[in-house]
Amino acid sequence: MAMTMVPTAEDRPSVLPTERLLPSGKCRPEIRSSLRRIDDRRNALSVVGLWSTVVAMVAIAVIVNNPFVYAAVFVAMGPLHARFAILMHESAHKLLFTDNRWNDWIGTWVIAYPALVPIQVYRRAHFAHHRQEFGPDEPDLAFYGGYPCRARDLWRRLVRDAVGISGWKNFVPLVSAVRRRGSRRIPLSILGVQALLWAVSWAATGRWWIYPALWWLPWMTQWRVLNRLRAIAEHGGLQAGDDRRVTTHTVRQTPLARLWLVPYNTGWHLAHHVDMGIPWRNLPAFHAELERAGYVTDALTYPNYRSLWKALASGTGSVSAGPA
Numbered sequence: 001m002a003m004t005m006v007p008t009a010e011d012r013p014s015v016l017p018t019e020r021l022l023p024s025g026k027c028r029p030e031i032r033s034s035l036r037r038i039d040d041r042r043n044a045l046s047v048v049g050l051w052s053t054v055v056a057m058v059a060i061a062v063i064v065n066n067p068f069v070y071a072a073v074f075v076a077m078g079p080l081h082a083r084f085a086i087l088m089h090e091s092a093h094k095l096l097f098t099d100n101r102w103n104d105w106i107g108t109w110v111i112a113y114p115a116l117v118p119i120q121v122y123r124r125a126h127f128a129h130h131r132q133e134f135g136p137d138e139p140d141l142a143f144y145g146g147y148p149c150r151a152r153d154l155w156r157r158l159v160r161d162a163v164g165i166s167g168w169k170n171f172v173p174l175v176s177a178v179r180r181r182g183s184r185r186i187p188l189s190i191l192g193v194q195a196l197l198w199a200v201s202w203a204a205t206g207r208w209w210i211y212p213a214l215w216w217l218p219w220m221t222q223w224r225v226l227n228r229l230r231a232i233a234e235h236g237g238l239q240a241g242d243d244r245r246v247t248t249h250t251v252r253q254t255p256l257a258r259l260w261l262v263p264y265n266t267g268w269h270l271a272h273h274v275d276m277g278i279p280w281r282n283l284p285a286f287h288a289e290l291e292r293a294g295y296v297t298d299a300l301t302y303p304n305y306r307s308l309w310k311a312l313a314s315g316t317g318s319v320s321a322g323p324a
Helices: 029-035 040-064 067-092 100-112 119-131 151-162 165-179 185-205 210-220 222-235 255-260 269-274 280-292 305-312
Strands: none
Touching: 029 280, 040 067, 040 100, 040 185, 040 210, 067 100, 067 119, 067 210, 067 222, 067 255, 100 119, 151 165, 151 222, 165 185, 165 210, 165 222, 185 210, 210 222, 222 305, 269 280
């Protein structure tokens, strides 16, 4: 059997167009207009709620002042970094706020720079990813290419993520970019925001190590593990093609996965690639449209992330995504 996880043609029925969907899979304009609506108020509450959660968790750890509580907060910061990444992704798509000035300012200074992401660079690379997954200009191919692989190879990559090797490879270029004329403004801004976070956390808690231990180190380590697991679950083992079902996996969403790995509806990733103009709140509704049309089938859908990771680490792959 060929080492591929691409669904067979039988598992990808030709159902488009329909009364509600265009040949591309996007909804017809009269339906799409409601799905593309951005909820500014609720998104603002999401941003405030995310930062409030970070502050509250650090405050609890400092007040309790127990090593086990600090460890629990360290672990919980991984999923919180995932939330910063997804809201940053929404801002990069200009889907966080209807006013582009607020979208870019909040997306940059309140979300991306605190999470050590140069959103301007990310936006260019990410749109190259959307133009042609697995194509010649695909910026993320090295990240999720080479699957399915042997289980030990996946574990080796995850261990490198968990101990900070991957994080260090991302952090060093950010610091080094400060020395390059003409491109130092962005890294200086990011590092300036990090210095501010460090100073505020030190002043508020009286502990210099709160920022590196509960913000920078989770970003360097466990966030890398979560990011890899999510990314390979989105595109690992697939291939280029006009049919998004051969470029993007479909996984049944569970409350635990949404809490820990794929917040803000990012787990409905096939729907996002079919129509990247739909904001995160409406992806489940659009995914339901694709299911009703027969575009997304049970044969395409993994029952959970564990089954997909198992296939990705099988060394042989599978022809069908159906549950085992």
